Amino acid sequence: MDFKKIASVVEIRNLTTSYGERIIQDNISFSVKQKEIFALLGGSGSGKSTLLNTMIFLKSPTKGEVRILGKDIWSLNPKDALEMKLNLGVLFQFGALFSSLTVLDNVMLPLREYTYFSQRDMQELAFMWLVRVGLKKEVANLYPNELSGGMVKRVGLARALALSPKILFLDEPTSGLDPKSAREFDALIAQLRDLLGISVVMVTHDMESVKGVVDRMIVLKKKKVFFEGSLEDLKEQMESLDAFLESI
Ligand SMILES: Nc1ncnc2c1ncn2[C@@H]1O[C@H](COP(=O)(O)OP(=O)(O)O)[C@@H](O)[C@H]1O
Numbered sequence: 001m002d003f004k005k006i007a008s009v010v011e012i013r014n015l016t017t018s019y020g021e022r023i024i025q026d027n028i029s030f031s032v033k034q035k036e037i038f039a040l041l042g043g044s045g046s047g048k049s050t051l052l053n054t055m056i057f058l059k060s061p062t063k064g065e066v067r068i069l070g071k072d073i074w075s076l077n078p079k080d081a082l083e084m085k086l087n088l089g090v091l092f093q094f095g096a097l098f099s100s101l102t103v104l105d106n107v108m109l110p111l112r113e114y115t116y117f118s119q120r121d122m123q124e125l126a127f128m129w130l131v132r133v134g135l136k137k138e139v140a141n142l143y144p145n146e147l148s149g150g151m152v153k154r155v156g157l158a159r160a161l162a163l164s165p166k167i168l169f170l171d172e173p174t175s176g177l178d179p180k181s182a183r184e185f186d187a188l189i190a191q192l193r194d195l196l197g198i199s200v201v202m203v204t205h206d207m208e209s210v211k212g213v214v215d216r217m218i219v220l221k222k223k224k225v226f227f228e229g230s231l232e233d234l235k236e237q238m239e240s241l242d243a244f245l246e247s248i
């Protein structure tokens with residue numbers, strides 16, 4: 001696959017999602033461009049996580065397409081679906097580290113699962129990712145309960161990046177962090193995007209992240225995409241940007 005020719009890394013086309021009879025997204029469309037930091041915004045319960053989950057093989061759509069890197073991911077055969085999954089890095093809201101494994105083993109998990117690298121190579125790679133996300137090598141031997149909230153997120157990020165994905169998905173990455181750690185995390189995401197050329201799709205309700213690092217966004221409201229564009233676009237459309245952002 002030649003990714004350079006694909007302008008939109010994620011393209012959502014006429015997507016409807018539901019749980020049973022209850023519709024969460026009703027025929028929505030939008031796209032995420034290459035190397036963007038793209039935010040999914042909306043009130044609590046507006047379906048941000050549900051939408052994110054359709055992009056990472058966790059929630060199948062009721063109707064419509066989730067096209068990633070040019071392919072409708074929900075119609076791939078198992079082999080192509082596996083290949084696609086290797087392009088997607090995911091950091092869940094609470095880090096989702098295994099408490100019985102050290103930091104190093106947590107980061108090595110995807111390498112163990114999906115590669116045939118030697119133990120030494122996997123360790124070396126895991127160390128590299130830990131350093132890249134701003135952690136010291138000594139952290140490798142700690143267990144998750146010995147880490148601060150910000151460190152847990154970074155370890156989760158290192159694990160999400162372990163297989164060098166093309167797209168990084170983050171669900172509320174700065175929630176639960178103090179403001180300073182949250183801004184540091186934002187800066188790290190921007191740095192990784194620049195350094196690695198990855199695209200980032202994140203669910204957030206952190207307006208400082210939106211103002212600081214997000215290139216474009218959608219705002220979900222009443223099962224629809226209420227807005228798609230940059231903060232500048234939003235400013236033009238809203239009388240009071242802050243009041244609008246507060247109201248989300
Ligand atoms: N597995 C599920 N089964 C049934 N309803 C769900 C499930 N997951 C989420 N929901 C409901 O779908 C709606 C959207 O949830 P969610 O996507 O988690 O919203 P957000 O992430 O924006 O807070 C909520 O009303 C939630 O209760």
Ligand SMILES: [Mg+2]
Nearest residue numbers: 048049050203
């Ligand atoms: Mg959510």
